Amino acid sequence: MSLLGVAAAGWLADAYGDSVQSALGYAIGAALVLGAIGLILPSLLRIRPGLTPLAAAGLIVIMIGAVVLSVIYMGVASALIPLLVGILAAFIAYGRSRLAPIRPKGEPSRRVSA
Numbered sequence: 001m002s003l004l005g006v007a008a009a010g011w012l013a014d015a016y017g018d019s020v021q022s023a024l025g026y027a028i029g030a031a032l033v034l035g036a037i038g039l040i041l042p043s044l045l046r047i048r049p050g051l052t053p054l055a056a057a058g059l060i061v062i063m064i065g066a067v068v069l070s071v072i073y074m075g076v077a078s079a080l081i082p083l084l085v086g087i088l089a090a091f092i093a094y095g096r097s098r099l100a101p102i103r104p105k106g107e108p109s110r111r112v113s114a
Contacts, residue, residue: 056093
């Protein structure tokens with residue numbers, strides 16, 4: 001279970017029981033795995049590389065929740081890792097959308113020959 005799932009575990013178990021807690025943990029884990037796949041595959045295969053910044057933005061949202069819940073339930077020290085991952089995802093989103101976007105397969109490059 002991710003840090004977000006662990007942080008949410010206490011109040012979910014109290015409020016709704018273990019089944020919802022487990023389901024949320026699996027849903028968050030699946031979202032993180034799909035986000036990681038979305039960061040790698042579109043750029044690697046050059047098929048719809050514009051999805052990479054969107055996957056990074058989704059991971060930023062998940063990491064914001066992880067930071068907030070980690071600070072509330074486990075203290076500031078446990079929020080450092082999701083904060084770092086969120087910052088890295090923000091750099092990827094900005095870099096792949098503005099600084100160095102990857103062109104789709106079959107699109108000519110914009111290289112200027114000297």
